[in-house]
Amino acid sequence: MSYKKAKGIYQEVITGIKNDGLYKDERTICSPQGAEVKVRFPADAPEKEMIVLCSNNYLGLSSHPDIMKAAHDGIERRGFGMSSVRFICGTQDIHRELEMKVSKFLGTEDTILFGSCFDANGALFEGILGPEDAIYSDKLVHASLIDGMRLCKAQRFIYEHSDMKELEEKLQNSQARLKLIITDGVFSMDGDMGKLDEICALAEKYEAMVAVDDSHATGFIGKTGRGTHEHFNVMDKVDIITTTFGKALGGATGGCVSGKKEIIELLKQRGRPYLFSNALPPAVVAASLKVFDILSESTARRDKLEELTSFWRNGLTEAGFDLKAGNTPIVPIMLYDAKLAQQFSRDLYQEGVFAVGFFYPVVPKGQARIRTQISAGLEKTHLERALAATIRVGKKHGILGLNKEQIIAKFANN
Ligand SMILES: Cc1ncc(COP(=O)(O)O)c(C=O)c1O
Known part of the structure; x- marks a missing residue:
C-alpha cells in the first residue's frame, strides 16, 4: 500500500521530464569502447556502427x-x-x-x-x-x-x-x-x-x-x-x-x-x-x-589528440557552428534549446555519429548543446566523415552561420 502514493507522484514527475524534452534515453553499446562501436537505439533496434564523439576515452586506451x-x-x-x-x-x-x-x-x-x-x-x-x-x-x-x-x-x-x-x-x-x-x-x-x-x-x-x-x-x-x-x-x-x-x-x-x-x-x-x-x-x-x-x-597519444582536436574545432568553426571557446578535446556545439539538442543527436545517430545532447539539469536551462569529445583512438578519416555528417545535420536545422541570439530566436517556439 505504502508505495501507491509515491508511484503516482513519481510517474507525474517522469511525465513532466518527458514533456519538457529533458528525458535522457540511453543508447546500448554491443561492442568494446573505442573509436567505432556497435549501438542499438532503441534497445531492440538492429545494431548500427557508429563513430564515437562523446566518450571520455581521450587517449584511446579504454580497450588497449x-x-x-x-x-x-x-x-x-x-x-x-x-x-x-x-x-x-x-x-x-x-x-x-x-x-x-x-x-x-x-x-x-x-x-x-x-x-x-x-x-x-x-x-x-x-x-x-x-x-x-x-x-x-x-x-x-x-x-x-x-x-x-x-x-x-x-x-x-x-x-x-x-x-x-x-x-x-x-x-x-x-x-x-x-x-x-x-x-x-x-x-x-x-x-x-x-x-x-x-x-x-x-x-x-x-x-x-x-x-x-x-x-x-x-x-x-x-x-x-x-x-x-x-x-x-x-x-x-x-x-x-x-x-x-x-x-x-x-x-x-x-x-x-x-x-x-x-x-x-x-x-x-x-x-x-x-x-x-x-x-x-x-x-x-x-x-x-x-x-x-x-x-x-611517450607523448604520442596526447600529441595526436591535440592535432585531431584542432582539425575538428577548425572544421566546425569554418562550417559556421556556434562553439564554446576553448583549447581542450571537449568541443561543445551550442544549440541552447533542449528539444533541438535531442533531435540533433538523433539526426547524427542516423548519420552514424554518436554524440548526445546535453541539457538541464546537466547544463543550465537555455544552454543545451551537443558536447563533442575527441579521442586519440580516432583517425582523421573518422573526423572527416563525422564533420561532413555534422554539417549536413546543421544545414537541415538551418543553424550554420547563426549566432546565439539567432539560434534562440529561431527555436523559441520549439
Ligand atoms: C570533473 C569531474 N570530477 C569527477 C568526476 C567523477 O569521476 P568518477 O567517474 O571517477 O567518479 C567526473 C566525472 O564525470 C568529472 O567530470
Missing part, C-alpha cells in the same frame, strides 16, 4: 590490448576482489605501487586511491577542513565537488566562473583559519580550463591552498600530459589534485587525491569513502599501473 592483458594478469596474480576496505585487509602491494606511480607522474608527494573520483571529491573537504576554515569554489565545479563541500562544515564562498576579481575580493575579506581554493582543471561541460596560474598567484598572496580536479586533464593536458598544473607551469604550487581513472586513463573506474603528504595521511585516517567503501579490485589496479607506464614512455 596491453591494458586489457595487464587487467587479466592482475586477476591471475592477485585475484578478483578484495572483500575489504583498505585499512582492514584490502591493501595489496599493487595498491601502494599505484599510489607511488601516480605521485611520480603528477609530481606530488603522495596519493590515496578511491573507488572513484566522485568518492575522492566526497572525502576531500570533510577530511581536512573544519568549521573555522573556508572553501573558495568556482561556480561551475563538478557535481561531486559540490557534494563534497556540502558534507564539510567549512564556510563556502562561490565565485562566478573564472572571475578572479571576485575570488580575490572573497579571499581579502576572509578571517578563516585555513583557506582552500577549488577549481576544475578543465570544466567538463564547456571545455575551458580553470585559470590555474592566476589562482595560484592569489593563493600565494592570501595564504590559501589550491586544489584542482583534473579528471578531464590528467594524461593529456600539458606538454607531457601531467595535467593543467603542467600546462600553466604551476606544478610546484598546486597542493591537491583529484583525478579519475575512469576517463583518459583506461576508463574503467577508480580515482584518487594526490598532493601534500600530511593531507594524504589525514585522508587515510578520516576519508569516509576510504574507510567505509571497498578497495579497488586488482584487475583495475594492475591495468592502471600499465596505463602510467604507457604514458611515461
Whole structure:
C-alpha cells in the first residue's frame, strides 16, 4: 500500500521530464569502447556502427590490448576482489605501487586511491577542513565537488566562473583559519580550463591552498600530459589534485587525491569513502599501473589528440557552428534549446555519429548543446566523415552561420 502514493507522484514527475524534452534515453553499446562501436537505439533496434564523439576515452586506451592483458594478469596474480576496505585487509602491494606511480607522474608527494573520483571529491573537504576554515569554489565545479563541500562544515564562498576579481575580493575579506581554493582543471561541460596560474598567484598572496580536479586533464593536458598544473607551469604550487581513472586513463573506474603528504595521511585516517567503501579490485589496479607506464614512455597519444582536436574545432568553426571557446578535446556545439539538442543527436545517430545532447539539469536551462569529445583512438578519416555528417545535420536545422541570439530566436517556439 505504502508505495501507491509515491508511484503516482513519481510517474507525474517522469511525465513532466518527458514533456519538457529533458528525458535522457540511453543508447546500448554491443561492442568494446573505442573509436567505432556497435549501438542499438532503441534497445531492440538492429545494431548500427557508429563513430564515437562523446566518450571520455581521450587517449584511446579504454580497450588497449596491453591494458586489457595487464587487467587479466592482475586477476591471475592477485585475484578478483578484495572483500575489504583498505585499512582492514584490502591493501595489496599493487595498491601502494599505484599510489607511488601516480605521485611520480603528477609530481606530488603522495596519493590515496578511491573507488572513484566522485568518492575522492566526497572525502576531500570533510577530511581536512573544519568549521573555522573556508572553501573558495568556482561556480561551475563538478557535481561531486559540490557534494563534497556540502558534507564539510567549512564556510563556502562561490565565485562566478573564472572571475578572479571576485575570488580575490572573497579571499581579502576572509578571517578563516585555513583557506582552500577549488577549481576544475578543465570544466567538463564547456571545455575551458580553470585559470590555474592566476589562482595560484592569489593563493600565494592570501595564504590559501589550491586544489584542482583534473579528471578531464590528467594524461593529456600539458606538454607531457601531467595535467593543467603542467600546462600553466604551476606544478610546484598546486597542493591537491583529484583525478579519475575512469576517463583518459583506461576508463574503467577508480580515482584518487594526490598532493601534500600530511593531507594524504589525514585522508587515510578520516576519508569516509576510504574507510567505509571497498578497495579497488586488482584487475583495475594492475591495468592502471600499465596505463602510467604507457604514458611515461611517450607523448604520442596526447600529441595526436591535440592535432585531431584542432582539425575538428577548425572544421566546425569554418562550417559556421556556434562553439564554446576553448583549447581542450571537449568541443561543445551550442544549440541552447533542449528539444533541438535531442533531435540533433538523433539526426547524427542516423548519420552514424554518436554524440548526445546535453541539457538541464546537466547544463543550465537555455544552454543545451551537443558536447563533442575527441579521442586519440580516432583517425582523421573518422573526423572527416563525422564533420561532413555534422554539417549536413546543421544545414537541415538551418543553424550554420547563426549566432546565439539567432539560434534562440529561431527555436523559441520549439
Ligand atoms: C570533473 C569531474 N570530477 C569527477 C568526476 C567523477 O569521476 P568518477 O567517474 O571517477 O567518479 C567526473 C566525472 O564525470 C568529472 O567530470
